[in-house]
Amino acid sequence: MRFLLNPGGNLRGSVRVPGDKSISHRAIMLGALADGVTGVTGFLSGADSLATLAACRAMGVAITDPDAAGRVTIHGGGLHGLTAPSAPLDLGNSGTSMRLLAGLLAGQPFASTLIGDASLMQRPMRRVTQPLGLMGAQITASASGTAPLQITPVDQLRGIEYALPVASAQVKSSILLAGLFADGATWVTEPAPSRDHTERMLTAFGYTVERDGMRVGVRGGGRLVATDVAIPADLSSAAFFLVGASIAPESDLILTDVGINPTRRGIITLLQMMGADIEIVNPRTFGGEPVADLRVRSAALHGIEIPEEQVALAIDEFPALFIAAACAEGETVLRGAAELRVKESDRIQVMADGLTALGIAADPAADGLRIRGGQLRGGTVNSHGDHRVAMAFAMAALRASEPITILDCANVATSFPDFAPLAAAAGLRISSDDNG
Ligand SMILES: O=C(O)C1=C[C@@H](OP(=O)(O)O)[C@@H](O)[C@H](O)C1
Numbered sequence: 001m002r003f004l005l006n007p008g009g010n011l012r013g014s015v016r017v018p019g020d021k022s023i024s025h026r027a028i029m030l031g032a033l034a035d036g037v038t039g040v041t042g043f044l045s046g047a048d049s050l051a052t053l054a055a056c057r058a059m060g061v062a063i064t065d066p067d068a069a070g071r072v073t074i075h076g077g078g079l080h081g082l083t084a085p086s087a088p089l090d091l092g093n094s095g096t097s098m099r100l101l102a103g104l105l106a107g108q109p110f111a112s113t114l115i116g117d118a119s120l121m122q123r124p125m126r127r128v129t130q131p132l133g134l135m136g137a138q139i140t141a142s143a144s145g146t147a148p149l150q151i152t153p154v155d156q157l158r159g160i161e162y163a164l165p166v167a168s169a170q171v172k173s174s175i176l177l178a179g180l181f182a183d184g185a186t187w188v189t190e191p192a193p194s195r196d197h198t199e200r201m202l203t204a205f206g207y208t209v210e211r212d213g214m215r216v217g218v219r220g221g222g223r224l225v226a227t228d229v230a231i232p233a234d235l236s237s238a239a240f241f242l243v244g245a246s247i248a249p250e251s252d253l254i255l256t257d258v259g260i261n262p263t264r265r266g267i268i269t270l271l272q273m274m275g276a277d278i279e280i281v282n283p284r285t286f287g288g289e290p291v292a293d294l295r296v297r298s299a300a301l302h303g304i305e306i307p308e309e310q311v312a313l314a315i316d317e318f319p320a321l322f323i324a325a326a327c328a329e330g331e332t333v334l335r336g337a338a339e340l341r342v343k344e345s346d347r348i349q350v351m352a353d354g355l356t357a358l359g360i361a362a363d364p365a366a367d368g369l370r371i372r373g374g375q376l377r378g379g380t381v382n383s384h385g386d387h388r389v390a391m392a393f394a395m396a397a398l399r400a401s402e403p404i405t406i407l408d409c410a411n412v413a414t415s416f417p418d419f420a421p422l423a424a425a426a427g428l429r430i431s432s433d434d435n436g
């Protein structure tokens with residue numbers, strides 16, 4: 001599938017982007033492990049979170065199909081209620097599903113195999129198999145540390161104290177989920193804060209999570225009690241609209257019910273540093289998660305040096321932020337973000353190539369990118385099957401001088417299936433076809 005964009009336009013009105021992907025994964029996993037019936041609203045019906053749902057169903061958990069409001073009912077069987085899947089669990093494009101489920105499955109009394117699509121089968125998994133191995137788990141990966149992951153049951157996991165080499169919520173969460181099935185306490189220390197949805201949701205399900213500065217811990221053998229979960233709109237999906245409305249003249253857009261968890265808010269901070277006009281309206285909480293409406297109006301942006309402590313707080317928003325940088329006066333410089341090279345695509349190289357194709361000077365480094373703002377031309381960009389790259393370049397059309405074609409966009413459905421119609425309703429001149 002490809003996106004076809006005509007240049008110009010602006011974004012106006014009110015948009016509710018779909019439910020948060022990270023929180024949707026966790027709602028299914030914790031609901032599956034809880035005692036009782038969990039009711040979810042605002043679940044993301046994207047391919048990634050549906051892969052987690054299908055995996056939990058394949059392990060015997062009764063879960064209803066999401067309806068249009070993202071209502072899902074999960075009949076949890078308790079911490080020891082999962083049953084052996086009859087086939088490998090295929091997690092598609094979803095790194096979060098594979099890494100979190102690896103931790104959850106390490107402590108089960110049955111064998112399992114985790115596979116995914118061509119992108120996921122190339123992503124690094126040693127970051128979870130290594131610490132889970134220290135807990136006593138038996139997991140084999142390929143010689144290069146990638147899936148398929150074969151998980152063999154062991155008698156008992158043991159708690160560990162583990163210092164994460166990079167700030168990663170997926171690795172932290174994987175270890176904590178294994179910790180639910182381990183003897184004693186499991187502690188994870190982070191080098192910098194990463195998203196804390198697992199900790200918040202464990203607490204909401206009545207499980208004690210201990211905190212001590214940058215250390216977070218759980219003790220095995222507790223109990224999760226079913227609860228209702230209201231999932232906020234995904235700030236990572238809202239990010240494309242925050243950028244689009246900032247760069248397009250005469251834009252004025254409201255994004256409703258957006259999660260503004262402090263461990264996810266880097267994109268708001270960074271755009272505001274660049275001069276964006278973003279107002280946080282009506283802050284409130286959905287369960288344990290802070291939420292607000294965001295009003296964004298066009299603004300003249302300027303380039304910045306991105307503070308390294310913001311990198312983990314905005315990790316998925318850099319494709320969108322790079323488009324803002326392309327439209328800003330002066331240079332924007334990112335460093336300390338080597339993690340971007342091991343996402344669904346190599347987001348440093350793929351974004352640099354796309355920006356260059358559109359006439360913007362973009363100079364990649366091992367751990368970042370330097371972008372000089374300028375006039376976006378039209379042209380053809382390859383998203384390499386990366387949903388966030390595709391949606392970021394779609395927004396670039398608002399400031400381009402000629403049409404833009406974006407190739408390999410089907411994976412937009414992993415996190416934001418209705419992106420094209422929602423963006424078109426707000427004013428983006430987007431259509432799609434099946435020719436590329
Ligand atoms: O825990 C999560 O839900 C996620 C954590 C991040 O990955 P890392 O932990 O690998 O940084 C992020 O990139 C991903 O989209 C979702």
Ligand SMILES: C=C(OP(=O)(O)O)C(=O)O
Nearest residue numbers: 093094095096097316343
């Ligand atoms: C990195 C992402 O997801 P995942 O790691 O779950 O594939 C993302 O959605 O940008």
